[in-house]
Structures are given as structure tokens and as C-alpha cells.
Amino acid sequence: DTGVSQNPRHKITKRGQNVTFRCDPISEHNRLYWYRQTLGQGPEFLTYFQNEAQLEKSRLLSDRFSAERPKGSFSTLEIQRTEQGDSAMYLCASSKTDRAAQHFGDGTRLSIL
Amino acid sequence: GDSVTQMEGPVTLSEEAFLTINCTYTATGYPSLFWYVQYPGEGLQLLLKATKADDKGSNKGFEATYRKETTSFHLEKGSVQVSDSAVYFCALGGETGANNLFFGTGTRLTVIP
Numbered sequence: 001d002t003g004v005s006q007n008p009r010h011k012i013t014k015r016g017q018n019v020t021f022r023c024d025p026i027s028e029h030n031r032l033y034w035y036r037q038t039l040g041q042g043p044e045f046l047t048y049f050q051n052e053a054q055l056e057k058s059r060l061l062s063d064r065f066s067a068e069r070p071k072g073s074f075s076t077l078e079i080q081r082t083e084q085g086d087s088a089m090y091l092c093a094s095s096k097t098d099r100a101a102q103h104f105g106d107g108t109r110l111s112i113l
Numbered sequence: 114g115d116s117v118t119q120m121e122g123p124v125t126l127s128e129e130a131f132l133t134i135n136c137t138y139t140a141t142g143y144p145s146l147f148w149y150v151q152y153p154g155e156g157l158q159l160l161l162k163a164t165k166a167d168d169k170g171s172n173k174g175f176e177a178t179y180r181k182e183t184t185s186f187h188l189e190k191g192s193v194q195v196s197d198s199a200v201y202f203c204a205l206g207g208e209t210g211a212n213n214l215f216f217g218t219g220t221r222l223t224v225i226p
Contacts, residue, residue, distance in 0.1 A: 031212075041218055042117075042204070042217050043202075043216050044216070045213035045215070048213055091156070101147060101162050102206075107156055
């Protein structure tokens with residue numbers, strides 16, 4: 001069990017650019033979640049995959065955001081035409097079953113210049 | 114909708130003091146309840162959990178009891194250490210569907226020698 005891995009750890013980009021983050025879940029976990037955390041707040045749910053199927057999306061996930069999980073393994077989260085308000089920590093979590101605890105990665109911190 | 118209300122911080126305690134961090138929730142059905150901890154510079158780690166009413170979660174000297182009658186899941190520790198300094202998040206997991214977590218805003222604990 002190597003834990004949930006996220007890359008990159010930090011991303012600095014100019015407003016208007018596209019960015020992509022990667023998450024590698026714990027290998028036997030079929031559920032994968034993306035959250036966003038801003039300073040001084042708890043994480044907020046963005047989207048959820050069961051295997052390769054994206055089953056739920058939060059209203060926080062605007063049409064500039066897209067997530068994929070090809071083959072039910074790693075996942076990517078892409079933000080197009082980044083805005084200042086997208087600056088946050090993006091967290092990935094995985095779990096084995098529907099009511100099991102979620103295990104979090106260390107996150108990707110996005111800073112928009 | 115589902116939500117968590119967590120005691121605001123920051124909280125500063127002397128070593129060996131008693132800790133309580135209050136957490137109450139609003140949910141339909143029978144959610145699972147969690148406490149996560151975030152040490153400085155690290156990602157979220159599961160501290161303890163409870164999946165049904167009257168369950169007590171415990172880990173590293175911390176305890177929390179799932180109280181359905183008061184919709185609470187307060188975190189307690191009898192004697193805190195400097196190494197317990199961290200941000201603590203109460204979270205609720207839905208009973209069905211995505212089971213994404215709803216987090217409180219976090220409580221920063223500082224323990225001084």
C-alpha cells in the first residue's frame with residue numbers, strides 16, 4: 001500500500017492557461033474522489049468515479065473543469081482557461097467500498113498569477 | 114442537505130490538558146462520521162471513524178462517539194501532547210450514492226509545552 005499519489009505537488013500558471021493534475025489511487029481501490037480546498041476551509045467535493053465511470057459531479061465543477069479515469073486506474077483533472085478563483089489545493093482520495101474511509105493524497109497546490 | 118458544523122478555532126492548550134473539539138451534523142438517514150487530521154506540511158490523514166449510532170471511534174488516544182440523539186461527534190483526548198498540534202476536520206459521509214465527504218471548516222490546535 002503506497003498510498004494515494006498526486007502530481008505535481010505545486011503548479012504555478014498564468015491566468016487563462018490550461019492545467020492538468022494527475023492522481024494515482026491505492027491500487028485495489030475502485031472509488032476515486034476529487035476535492036478542492038481553499039485556505040481556512042475544509043475540502044469541498046468536486047467529482048467521483050467508480051472504476052472508470054464518472055458517477056457524480058458537484059455544481060462547483062464548472063464546464064471549464066473535466067475529469068477522466070481511463071481504465072479505472074489513475075485519474076486526471078483538467079482546468080481550462082484558469083481564473084484567479086481557481087487557486088486552491090486540489091485533493092484526490094480513494095476508497096475500497098462505498099462506506100469505507102477515504103484515503104487522501106498530499107494534494108496539488110494551484111497558484112494562478 | 115448534508116452538512117457539518119465544527120467548533121471554530123484556533124485552540125491553544127498546554128501539554129497534558131484535556132481536549133474537546135465539538136462537531137455537529139445535519140444529514141438524512143444514517144451517515145458515517147469521521148475525524149481527519151492535517152499535520153503541518155502534510156496531507157489529510159484519517160484519525161478515527163464511526164459508522165453507526167453509539168459507535169465509538171478511537172485512535173492515538175483520541176475518541177469520538179456517534180450520538181444520533183444530539184447529532185454530534187465530538188473529538189476528545191485526555192492529555193494532549195505538542196505533537197498533536199495540527200488542524201482537525203470533522204467529516205460526514207453520505208449513506209448512499211457517491212458517499213462523498215462533507216467537511217467542517219477545520220479547527221487548528223496548538224499545544225504548548
